[in-house]
Amino acid sequence: MSANLPQALGSARAGETPLAAVVVLAAGEGTRMKSATPKVLHDLCGRSLVGHVLAAARELEPENLVVVVGHAREQVTAHLAGVDAEARTAVQAEQNGTGHAVRMALEELGGAVDGTVVVVCGDTPLLTGGTLRELSATHAADGNAVTVLTAQVPDATGYGRIVRDGASGAVTAIVEHKDASDSQRAIREINSGVFAFDGQLLADALKQVRTDNSQGEEYLTDVLGILRGAGHRVGACVAGDHREIAGINNRVQLAEARRILNDRLLERAMLAGVTVVDPASTWVDVTVTFERDAVVLPGTQLLGATHVGEGAEVGPNSRLSDTRVGAGARVDNTVAVEAEVGPGASVGPFAYLRPGSRLGVKSKVGTFVETKNSSIGEGTKVPHLSYVGDATIGEYSNIGAASVFVNYDGEHKHHTVVGSHCKTGSDNMFVAPVTVGDGAYTAAGSVITKDVPPGSLAVARGQQRNIEGWVARKRPGSAAAKAAEAASREPGGEG
Numbered sequence: 001m002s003a004n005l006p007q008a009l010g011s012a013r014a015g016e017t018p019l020a021a022v023v024v025l026a027a028g029e030g031t032r033m034k035s036a037t038p039k040v041l042h043d044l045c046g047r048s049l050v051g052h053v054l055a056a057a058r059e060l061e062p063e064n065l066v067v068v069v070g071h072a073r074e075q076v077t078a079h080l081a082g083v084d085a086e087a088r089t090a091v092q093a094e095q096n097g098t099g100h101a102v103r104m105a106l107e108e109l110g111g112a113v114d115g116t117v118v119v120v121c122g123d124t125p126l127l128t129g130g131t132l133r134e135l136s137a138t139h140a141a142d143g144n145a146v147t148v149l150t151a152q153v154p155d156a157t158g159y160g161r162i163v164r165d166g167a168s169g170a171v172t173a174i175v176e177h178k179d180a181s182d183s184q185r186a187i188r189e190i191n192s193g194v195f196a197f198d199g200q201l202l203a204d205a206l207k208q209v210r211t212d213n214s215q216g217e218e219y220l221t222d223v224l225g226i227l228r229g230a231g232h233r234v235g236a237c238v239a240g241d242h243r244e245i246a247g248i249n250n251r252v253q254l255a256e257a258r259r260i261l262n263d264r265l266l267e268r269a270m271l272a273g274v275t276v277v278d279p280a281s282t283w284v285d286v287t288v289t290f291e292r293d294a295v296v297l298p299g300t301q302l303l304g305a306t307h308v309g310e311g312a313e314v315g316p317n318s319r320l321s322d323t324r325v326g327a328g329a330r331v332d333n334t335v336a337v338e339a340e341v342g343p344g345a346s347v348g349p350f351a352y353l354r355p356g357s358r359l360g361v362k363s364k365v366g367t368f369v370e371t372k373n374s375s376i377g378e379g380t381k382v383p384h385l386s387y388v389g390d391a392t393i394g395e396y397s398n399i400g401a402a403s404v405f406v407n408y409d410g411e412h413k414h415h416t417v418v419g420s421h422c423k424t425g426s427d428n429m430f431v432a433p434v435t436v437g438d439g440a441y442t443a444a445g446s447v448i449t450k451d452v453p454p455g456s457l458a459v460a461r462g463q464q465r466n467i468e469g470w471v472a473r474k475r476p477g478s479a480a481a482k483a484a485e486a487a488s489r490e491p492g493g494e495g
Helices: 049-058 073-083 098-108 129-142 199-206 222-229 251-271 470-474 479-489
Strands: 002-004 021-026 065-069 088-091 116-121 146-152 161-164 171-175 189-198 234-238 289-291 301-303 319-321 334-337 351-353 364-376 381-393 404-406 416-418 429-431 434-436
Touching: 021 049, 021 098, 049 065, 049 073, 049 116, 049 129, 065 073, 065 098, 073 088, 088 098, 098 199, 116 129, 116 199, 129 146, 129 189, 129 234, 146 222, 171 222, 171 234, 189 199, 189 234, 199 222, 222 234, 429 434, 470 479
Parallel strands: 021 065, 021 116, 065 088, 146 234, 301 319, 319 334, 334 351, 351 364, 364 381, 381 404, 381 416, 404 429, 416 434
Antiparallel strands: 002 289, 116 189, 146 189, 161 171, 161 189
């Protein structure tokens, strides 16, 4: 059983007719973010804002997916190529309004299209494919020319109000807050800025949109009045969760959305059999996956393509990025990047697994140990205070405390091999390239610069020499000299 966090709510229903197009509006600058990064590229739980919208749109399996770009379009287009290579882009060179943006998208598609066109905003990362599918289904079932995605909100201040016909329930108007009467301001149903259109009618109506407004722009919402005036039905679909339609305009709203999405992801994981001890202090990306009975302890961040296996325990206070943790493994107070922790292995506390670290079954990387580009075999232990870089260690070996694999000569990295069933002493230096054969031992304090044959004991250290009376001669009157003199007077002393 696996809980795959990026899997969106629902999937395309069998037999549904694909949409003609989904248009994603992502041309704005987003000045309120106060950032050099375009607004739609800001990160939220491992995806950009626009990346979340594209993922939801793809669940509809549209015939075309068009992203309208404008501000910093080279940067946004390059990002899109890595997120959804099949998405098309339309350029809105000047931001002349949402209607103008949609017109640019239709021009990219060659003009009017047959079928439904869904328009979404590129800064609504909480919008789900399930809600978009509901919008599309309502649009088709009601035979609308346009269907507005709406939501009932606790506080509608500042939002456009949805005014409906009392008898039919059809939308008769969207009234902006500043233009609303007192009775209209009491309405809590608001416009989300997300629509489903009849493609042919949309193209015709866009030609009639005027710019005689305070901003001098083409407003997409004007299409609703044009179509209704022509006798077409304008309907609405109410989102089940008003938070889905929230747009991101500043860092405060970004943080609020991150909390909501993170809670959604953790809830999905917990319902699939994962224990999250403290959801409030646990953060995950949408691409993180779990197996059942995994345990996540407080203060833990799981990022990128991290996977936590069945019965594994991660945390507390760990940050894992693009790391696989095997079944039953334990990772405590650890930072890991692009690493692999084998089943039943133990890591930490206070360990750092750098890219290319591969830990075998029931191996151990202990306290204050750093590894990089190294393979540590089954049952092998690197218990404490060591650095293992560019190395291969076999099975059931033990690396003594304070060992360093000296892999860099100032220009190039070199590899060290330690065989299976080896016992290396504390405070060893392995100067690469060097090989320690199977079953070999190395003495504490050794600097290993030559290969050690299998079954040998390597001793590479200078002889100890004691210089009697050195402190008394060189540090007369010091605390050390006085202590040494007192010790020499004691029974059994040298004085």
